[in-house]
Amino acid sequence: MIKLGMIGCGGMGGAHMRRFHTLRHRVSLAAAVDVVRERAESVAQHFPGAIAATDYREILGSVDAVLLALPHHLHFSVGQACLDAGVHVLLEKPMANYEVACKELIEASEKSGKVLMIAYCMRFHPLVQRLKALLDAQAYGDVFQVSIWTEQLTRYPPDHWASSKERLGGGQLFSHGCHYIDLLLWFLGRPVRGMHMGTNFGTPWMEREGTSNVTIEFENGRLGYHFGTWGARGTRLRYSIHAHCTEGLLDANLSGGKLVHIMRGSEEVLLEAESGKHTENEMAHFLDCIETGQPPLTDGGSSLQGLRVIWRLYDAEQAGHIADLTGLGLEDV
Numbered sequence: 085m086i087k088l089g090m091i092g093c094g095g096m097g098g099a100h101m102r103r104f105h106t107l108r109h110r111v112s113l114a115a116a117v118d119v120v121r122e123r124a125e126s127v128a129q130h131f132p133g134a135i136a137a138t139d140y141r142e143i144l145g146s147v148d149a150v151l152l153a154l155p156h157h158l159h160f161s162v163g164q165a166c167l168d169a170g171v172h173v174l175l176e177k178p179m180a181n182y183e184v185a186c187k188e189l190i191e192a193s194e195k196s197g198k199v200l201m202i203a204y205c206m207r208f209h210p211l212v213q214r215l216k217a218l219l220d221a222q223a224y225g226d227v228f229q230v231s232i233w234t235e236q237l238t239r240y241p242p243d244h245w246a247s248s249k250e251r252l253g254g255g256q257l258f259s260h261g262c263h264y265i266d267l268l269l270w271f272l273g274r275p276v277r278g279m280h281m282g283t284n285f286g287t288p289w290m291e292r293e294g295t296s297n298v299t300i301e302f303e304n305g306r307l308g309y310h311f312g313t314w315g316a317r318g319t320r321l322r323y324s325i326h327a328h329c330t331e332g333l334l335d336a337n338l339s340g341g342k343l344v345h346i347m348r349g350s351e352e353v354l355l356e357a358e359s360g361k362h363t364e365n366e367m368a369h370f371l372d373c374i375e376t377g378q379p380p381l382t383d384g385g386s387s388l389q390g391l392r393v394i395w396r397l398y399d400a401e402q403a404g405h406i407a408d409l410t411g412l413g414l415e416d417v
């Protein structure tokens with residue numbers, strides 16, 4: 085049994101909590117922490133014996149691992165303190181708001197010998213995992229374009245940390261699109277060049293962009309595209325991935341819960357999976373890494389590559405040119 089502390093019991097902490105039950109034989113939630121005591125208590129009450137606290141430093145001596153679901157500007161300081169205290173860390177994305185902070189987190193994990201895993205839950209979604217396996221096996225020929233759409237309406241109150249670009253670390257692309265840049269790198273390999281165009285027209289509550297369009301060219305001429313918006317007043321695509329291959333389209337409708345192969349008008353359902361985040365699969369992988377010492381699929385180094393892509397895209401957008409993305413493949417860590 086691994087004793088886990090949850091630090092940050094807001095929206096995402098609650099989403100993790102609701103899926104813990106499938107792992108109760110492997111992990112016990114020993115502590116819930118939030119600066120708002122009622123939030124910590126509302127999580128702790130679901131787990132017999134769990135304590136509620138408002139200061140994460142109080143629990144570090146009594147847990148083996150922590151799940152950090154905190155505002156982005158706190159990822160670095162809290163993550164580092166936990167690793168330095170000899171505690172394994174599953175850290176919500178994005179790893180940290182600056183490259184130097186990401187590097188220090190990776191160093192802290194190496195020094196302490198404790199796992200640092202970034203919670204890119206999309207990597208553990210059954211439809212995404214099957215899609216990746218089919219692309220790798222070239223089951224439907226060569227993939228030449230992957231497009232990923234995320235359309236949602238997300239609006240935080242003005243005093244919320246996510247309304248500040250400084251605390252969020254950027255805009256929609258950095259905060260949410262980091263999942264999909266990570267997936268594009270995972271699916272398509274080494275990026276060569278790319279561009280981002282973002283706007284906060286339509287999402288005036290965002291300090292930086294609330295809508296992003298990203299195009300990336302990969303080695304071998306493959307293309308990746310991501311459209312993400314927090315301003316959708318209506319949607320059909322919701323969360324969808326289309327992988328166009330030389331022998332048909334693989335359509336992963338994450339919100340609808342289906343992976344379908346479409347070839348010249350005929351359709352075959354390849355897999356169905358409940359819509360939602362499937363964070364239990366991510367947590368199971370974290371526990372595997374703690375128990376076996378294997379590096380996480382979404383370790384610090386590979387997660388930093390995705391953020392570097394985003395930072396280079398942001399810089400190039402501001403300078404008005406195409407970003408050079410060479411050297412930023414997941415294998416180039």
Ligand SMILES: NC(=O)c1ccc[n+]([C@@H]2O[C@H](COP(=O)([O-])OP(=O)(O)OC[C@H]3O[C@@H](n4cnc5c(N)ncnc54)[C@H](O)[C@@H]3O)[C@@H](O)[C@H]2O)c1
Pocket residue numbers: 091092093094095096097117118119120123138139140152153154155156158176177178203204205259361
């Ligand atoms: N993987 C996903 O799909 C997904 C979805 C949403 C959010 N997230 C991530 O989860 C993290 C948290 O986001 P959220 O939406 O839950 O935010 P939130 O604002 O709902 O929750 C953050 C919580 O942290 C608490 N907090 C703030 N400072 C603290 C401190 N010093 N110690 C303890 N608690 C503290 C707040 O009181 C709040 O309850 C972010 O990294 C975000 O990107 C991931």
